[in-house]
Amino acid sequence: MKPPAFDYIAADNLEGALSALSAAGGDGKVLAGGQSLMPMLNFRLARPSVLIDINRVPGLAYVEATGSTVKVGALTRHHALEMSPVIKTHLPVVAAAMQHVAHLAIRNRGTIGGSLSHADPAAELPMLTLLLDARIGIHSPRGRRITDAGDFFVTSLVTSLEEDEIVTDIEFPKPARESGWAFEEVARRAGDFALAAVGVTIDARDRKCEQARIGLMGVGETPVRAHEAEALLRGQRLSDTLLDEAVASIRSAIEPNTDLHASSDYRRHLAGVLAKKAIRDAWRRADGDRQ
């Protein structure tokens, strides 16, 4: 289990990384935390001719709050995100989800940009960007572009990134005021990829749901938003009937895969019970606890 030979370039700045990646002509891979890439190299599932190491590129690791957003640099380690007071204050659902991301040793190395670029449909970060309507900043020799998370994830392990592009930053809209949130996940073991997980945020006003966001992972080829269920909740008071309707909508909207660890049916079942709990908890935080 040793990788085939490859060239290695340690880029000193973003321009250098971009030009090396461009020069590789589609045969280069960006090395950040290496937590997915190195196993793929060792299994010889990925055989790039050149690795472009961006760990020395300055200015890509940060978590900062601006007026209306929280910006996260792509080279930010998972553990930094997990511990960030900015995240705890403004995006508590992210802080809660981070505890389910693998193990500490992996969180210490793995990066946010790497997780998004790898696009595992059962990973937390891609789902969180989708859940929170994040915008993903991307650089290439042609300049900078920004894409919505919803347009970024194409299918399992495939994104809309061009072969000469690097993810550089993620911008989460800051909730206008405190919203309710919840994150629920079931995995075979602590730290494993999710069999299914659900993230929810709810904004409430006058005891009614003003806006609900429901994101799911592990239940399809990409993370998904349960738009129909969100629409059902909008403008309503939460009731058991409404909750059951939302759950039914979620279950019928997803098409989970069957693999070694769980069948499609079990994942659909999980998506439902986890969504039910998450919606209820998010609602309680948005409404009940503060009333």
Added chain:
Amino acid sequence: MTEVVTKQSAEEAALDERQTRPKNIGAKVKRTEDPRLLTGRGTYVDDRRTPDALHVAFRRSDHSHARILSIDVTAARAVPGVVAILTAKDLTEATPVHAESRMPSYYATPIRALASDKVRFVGEPVVAVVAESRYLAEDACELVEIAYDPLPVVTDPEAAVASDAALLHEEAGTNVLVQREFKRGEFETEMFAAPVRVKGRFRFHRKTPAAMENRCYLAEYDTGRDELTLHSSTQVPGIIRNALSEALGMPGHRLRVVAPDVGGGFGGKASLYPEELLVAFAARRLGRSVKWTSDRMEDLTATSHGFDEIIDAEMGLDHDGRVMALIADVIGDVGAYSIYPWTCALEPVQVVSFLPGPYRIQNYRGAVRAVATSKAPTGPYRGVGRPISTFVTERLLDMAARRIGVDAREIRLKNFIQDHEFPYRIGSGIVWDRSSFTDCLLAACKAVDYEALRRRQAEARSAGRWLGIGIASYAELTGIGSRISVAPGMPLNTGTETAKIRIDTTGGVTAAFGVASHGQGLETTLAQVVADKLGVRVEDVRIIQGDSNAVPNATGTYASRSTVLAGGAATLAARIVRGKAFKAAAHLLEASPDELVAEDGRIYVPNTNKTTTYKEVARAVYLEMGRLPPEVRGELEATSTYDPVLGTTTSSTHIAVLEVDPDTYTVRLEKFVVAEDCGKLINPLIVDGQVHGGVAQGIGAALYEEVVYDQQGQILTASLVDYVVPAAAEIPPMHVVHMETSSPAIGGYRGMGEGGTIGAPAAVANAIADALAPLDIEINELPVTPERLFRLIEAAKSRTGDEK
């Protein structure tokens, strides 16, 4: 002084007590190997730096069952850095090794370093590329071209039994490599007469030991002397030496097998492997040192698997819950080869040997077939057979208890063999000596506060929660001696252990054994025994083990044998060495040897100022010729070999407390209690650690771990993402209670390294069935993954129409 000792007299044991002041046996001595192992200063095989060693990569079969048509290595040979490429054709002078047995109808499959003619499982080594680095060897491996003619796969052990099934080994004429049957009493009439009968088809799915350290072999070859040393991450250095001697045609005095620090084995390193043969053969052929380190994918696909059985079993009971008869038919899916030296019979035969368990079940029939399939060979795995037999018997007892309406604790108490009945021969012929069958159950129930727990369960149930309590009791045969090991007629019989204890000119004590610790802390345990029996401190004793040169027959560590056998041998040898030292000391002190006492390295006459030390005695014996007469200047050394003949009975009860989440169907273990009787404890810390680790592996077997092959015989669990081993977060707090019924073995010890894995799967299965009793669900298949629970619960709900 070389005869094998089978027991010690009461006078000899009394002599030890009179002449020493033991301080270590029974004490929580911290493991002396831990500072080294925990600070990264251990030396595993892969840590050994041998200049100019060559590295091996194997091209392995990607077919389950296929004929090898041709192998083209031209392109691979052209890769720079490649030194040699070996196929079966290059190994014609290597003799295949056979795990022979006298068992009737047994076929010993030839074990070769590389597949010749046919491949029989995905992952079987076919071509070995030897190169200057592992990277280059793997590059070249990719360029080897092998043409196969696929043959029908043999993945279903039940289908493989059919007379028209494709044969894995044509020479055998069948895929059934061995079959056996144990019968006792009127099992048929009693079963027919039984008013309560419970039965089921039980499935224990295949596991793999998954030791932390992958297997690693480094053969160092001395071309001038034609001497070969194999550094091997093995549990059985002497057994590997024997096999290499046969395969390479080299005598043992020019062959040495060393197992340095070894990072876990669990049985997976207790057998001979093709890679071991290849590395040794290649070193001699090339006149260079040759090394292979398994990667995790190779470990999961080509280290011996275990626990792969289908059991159809029925238990008949009277109205009070007393077992009248037990009948079982077992199919063991043993994989492609019969592993050396244990044979493929090891596990399946143990299943039927131990099904009657610690219970008075005199009417018994257990039949077993070991069936070859095109999967990795099975071999010993911690618990060997008994996790499966315990699962079946304990499940049947709980099923019966539920049917009759008697408590799970009561039905066991009714059926245990009672203290006055020992020694007791069970239906399969195994003889139990006295052990705390009943007391372990009572102690475990007390530790868990069983009555309060049942009350809590009733409350939880009425609140819609699925809380379960699972009991599993078992007995195992440990520390086996010559009479048991001779029974299966294997190529070598274990059953003895040798201690060679020596005091050098500085007073240092070196004790050499044939055992091979691979994590059990034997360096500490055995030092405690030697220290107490000599009357020195633990730090004065150095333990040599894991080396085929340590003693003439260094079989190794397996089958919960090392403490019983090596502890006994150490006691015998230490007594002789102490006697020699006392004779010399008596001269120096002008006292009688009978007056002397040894303590902490001092030898003295109590209540006098006559005192000397082992150090001074050694100096007088070896270096100061004027002080002692010649007849007491003999070397302070002794070698003793101990044979416990039958072995010891170890018993235990495990209780698992858990909850099944009624929404997600995930299992949360709340508490795990073990009451065990391993006789006299040498080191309670180490015993606790062994129980904890074994229970963790048993929980893995119950809830997480499963080797999966698809219908084409491709292995789907070739990484630790897919082969799910529990980690610390999955293991509940454990409480261990020790019963110390002395055993007939020297020192009163009983073996205990495996037991955790034996009880835990059954306890967890019973607890889940108990939790789900309101839904009338039985657990007959392990592991109980969330997916399996989902299907069981959904089926039960649709049965009862209780739609959620």
